[in-house]
Amino acid sequence: MSILINKDTRLIVQGITGREGIFHTSRMMEYGTQVVAGVTPGKGGEWVLEGKVPVFDTVHHAIEITGANTSVIFVPARFAHDAVLEAVDAGLTLIVCITEGIPIRDMMKVRQYLNQQGSRLIGPNSPGMLSPGECKVGIIPGHITQPGNIGVVSRSGTLTYEVLYALKLQAIGVSTCVGIGGDPIYGTSFIDVLGMFEVDAHTDKIVLIGEIGGTEEEQAAEYISDHITKPVIAFIAGRTAPPGKRMGHAGAIVEGGAGLASDKIAALESAGVSVVEYPENIADFLK
Amino acid sequence: MKLHEYRSKLLFSKCGVPIPRGRVALTAHEAKTIARELGGPVVIKAQVLVGGRGKAGGIRLVHTPEEAEEAARQILGMQIKGLPVRKVLVDEVAEIRSEIYLGVTNDRAARCPVMIASAEGGIDIEEVARTHPEKIVRIHIDPLLGLREYQARHLAVSIELPRVHWRNFIDIACGLYKAFTVSDATLAEINPLVITGDNRLLALDGKMVLDDNALFRQPDLAEMRDLDEETPTEREARRYGLSYVKLDGTIGCMVNGAGLAMASMDVINSFGAQPANFLDIGGGAGAEKVAAALHLILKDANVQAVMINIFGGITRCDEVARGILATLDEFKSDIPMVARLVGTNEEEGNKLLAEANVITATSLTDAAEKVVALAVESQLQ
Structure with missing residues (x-):
């Protein structure tokens, strides 16, 4: 069992005919995800991946014909916010944005609009989600994890893979892994996902992977101490990152004394979370 | 920016x-001309992208065009917090x-x-x-x-x-x-x-x-x-689409993904050494980009050893290995390297590295332990 995505997910891929879009669509289908349609403006009527997936010009049309309930977005950064808004207006309640490098002004408008419409956005700059054995939406490699009872939520991409793989080597499986993305403005927070794991009958323990920048981990710590009864294990990347330097992710920067790893670790520990020193140590706390 | x-x-x-009212000047003579046009007292302000210009003497109030020229001459020759002053703004005084x-x-x-x-x-x-x-x-x-x-x-x-x-x-x-x-x-x-x-x-x-x-x-x-x-190295990194930040330590790092790159730096630190840089090669980097990244690292004179940590999803480990080998062929570097490649095409990647006698590691901690030991060794020699 899982949160957000499962065997019943009917997925459309926005930007399906691009290089990344087509590559990852085929990987998602190999994993067993029901990809029911793609959307690329101007390419409606075509079929891709040996005629398995129809392409539509608009999200609205794709939903009307295929009954899709979730979208994943691979369109380039300059068009991505428009793609998210199109998906919201077409009535989708779950939208996953993989695209990296969206201007912050665009994302603030999207975020404000989402609040008004009640759709859920995961990302942007997210590796997507994976419910092992059921469904994969995004780019997380399928073979590095297996079904199990651990919920994983992360701001990172490859660091999440590192953790999933280390768990698999210890025969520990995952209910759902959610990559919330490394940008400063995002659709879904740690808190949102923690709340879902808390009520998911098939998640017994939760792994939280954070990094420097912002106050998301501190807010998560406060929420954990008030609302989460399941054990939480955390890793925070960037203990050695100097202030004022952006560490790759747009969101990973220590500014004006806020966003330090040490503050995040202290907040999480005081909320009863076990914070590990190496990502590979997480498995030891889950046994 | x-x-x-x-x-x-x-x-x-x-x-x-x-x-x-005011304009920017590239030379002292230009500053004098602008001051004359404005008439009356003017302020000469260094145009550099750091704070504390006034305290560093980069802002001067003057009363005549001649004084403006002299002040501009002095300010244009200054460095403020390491940045050369190439332009001054000449503004009327309020x-x-x-x-x-x-x-x-x-x-x-x-x-x-x-x-x-x-x-x-x-x-x-x-x-x-x-x-x-x-x-x-x-x-x-x-x-x-x-x-x-x-x-x-x-x-x-x-x-x-x-x-x-x-x-x-x-x-x-x-x-x-x-x-x-x-x-x-x-x-x-x-x-x-x-x-x-x-x-x-x-x-x-x-x-x-x-x-x-x-x-x-x-x-x-x-x-x-x-x-x-930006430093010249940061500028070159940007040209290749690499995310690079220079740091003060001795262990060069090349990693795919920002979070994993930070985690790798942290693990190096907990083994008692300091990273020389943050470097994220991004997703799906080919051999050429990997080679460019390794060049940047090896150009840093402080680097005593290099750790490469790749978790291949879109990135293919054999491509990374080819990039490393191409750099080694060209550079003939004595700097020891430890590579940890896992994920897509890892067997082929590790085989290529083993044939070229690059030290390989099985996990992040294993890689960090090995690279720190090598750095200590090279320091003793």
């Missing part, structure tokens, strides 16, 4: 914010009655822009924020609605601005917000916004930081990048 004061003020001015702070930036936690004002502007604004936070007023702006007049008026009232200035203040606040949005800025700041002796409001100093992710639709602004803002 940061903009110089004179660029920022010109953008503000285009949006209706009053600024002093009589200052009081100094206000007015800025707009993005409030990450509130997920929207915030406008900030204080009646106690000037160089000590950060001190004011620390010691008298109640003197700093904030107002959040709905990104879909923009700044409303009543919000700007609320700021004017909150900082106890005399009523006679409200109209101008509101226009300046709306102009500043417009400059902020049309430029895709992450910061637009007037400090100080002064009330002059003849009762006008005037933006004496300006500062803007732009969103690098939005430069694709700001071609005119993108060209204003001051190359001194």
Whole structure:
């Protein structure tokens, strides 16, 4: 069992005919995800991946014909916010944005609009989600994890893979892994996902992977101490990152004394979370 | 990306914010000409992208064109916090009655822009924020609605601005917000916004930081990048689409993914060494990009050993190995390297490295332990 995505997910891929879009669509289908349609403006009527997936010009049309309930977005950064808004207006309640490098002004408008419409956005700059054995939406490699009872939520991409793989080597499986993305403005927070794991009958323990920048981990710590009864294990990347330097992710920067790893670790520990020193140590706390 | 004061003020001015008369000069002679045109006393201001120009002697008040020339000559020869002064702004002098702070930036936690004002502007604004936070007023702006007049008026009232200035203040606040949005800025700041002796409001100093992710639709602004803002290595990294930050340690790092790169740095640190850099090669890097990344690392004279940590999803480990080998062929470097490749095509990648006698590791901690030991060894030799 899982949160957000499962065997019943009917997925459309926005930007399906691009290089990344087509590559990852085929990987998602190999994993067993029901990809029911793609959307690329101007390419409606075509079929891709040996005629398995129809392409539509608009999200609205794709939903009307295929009954899709979730979208994943691979369109380039300059068009991505428009793609998210199109998906919201077409009535989708779950939208996953993989695209990296969206201007912050665009994302603030999207975020404000989402609040008004009640759709859920995961990302942007997210590796997507994976419910092992059921469904994969995004780019997380399928073979590095297996079904199990651990919920994983992360701001990172490859660091999440590192953790999933280390768990698999210890025969520990995952209910759902959610990559919330490394940008400063995002659709879904740690808190949102923690709340879902808390009520998911098939998640017994939760792994939280954070990094420097912002106050998301501190807010998560406060929420954990008030609302989460399941054990939480955390890793925070960037203990050695100097202030004022952006560490790759747009969101990973220590500014004006806020966003330090040490503050995040202290907040999480005081909320009863076990914070590990190496990502590979997480498995030891889950046994 | 940061903009110089004179660029920022010109953008503000285009949006209706009053600024002093003045122009930028590249030479002392030009400064003299501008001072003569302006007439009367002028202020010569170093255009560099760091704070504390005044304290470093980079801002001078002069009374004649000849003095302007001499002051410009001195300032143009200066380095301020390591940055060479290549331009000076020559502005008319304003009589200052009081100094206000007015800025707009993005409030990450509130997920929207915030406008900030204080009646106690000037160089000590950060001190004011620390010691008298109640003197700093904030107002959040709905990104879909923009700044409303009543919000700007609320700021004017909150900082106890005399009523006679409200109209101008509101226009300046709306102009500043417009400059902020049309430029895709992450910061637009007037400090100080002064009330002059003849009762006008005037933006004496300006500062803007732009969103690098939005430069694709700001071609005119993108060209204003001051190359001194970045080190040559950072500039080269940007050309290859690599995310690189120079640090003070001795262990060079090459990793795919920002989070994993930070985690790798942390693990090196917990084995008692310091990373020489942050370097994220991104997703799906080919051999050429990997080679460019390794070049950047090996060019750093402080590097005593290199750790490569790749978790291949879209990135293929054999491509990474080929990039490493191509660099080694060309560079003939004695710097020891430890590579840990896992994921897509890892067997082929590790085989290629083993044939070239590159040390391999099975996990992140294993790699960090080995690379730190090698660095210590090379130091002893």
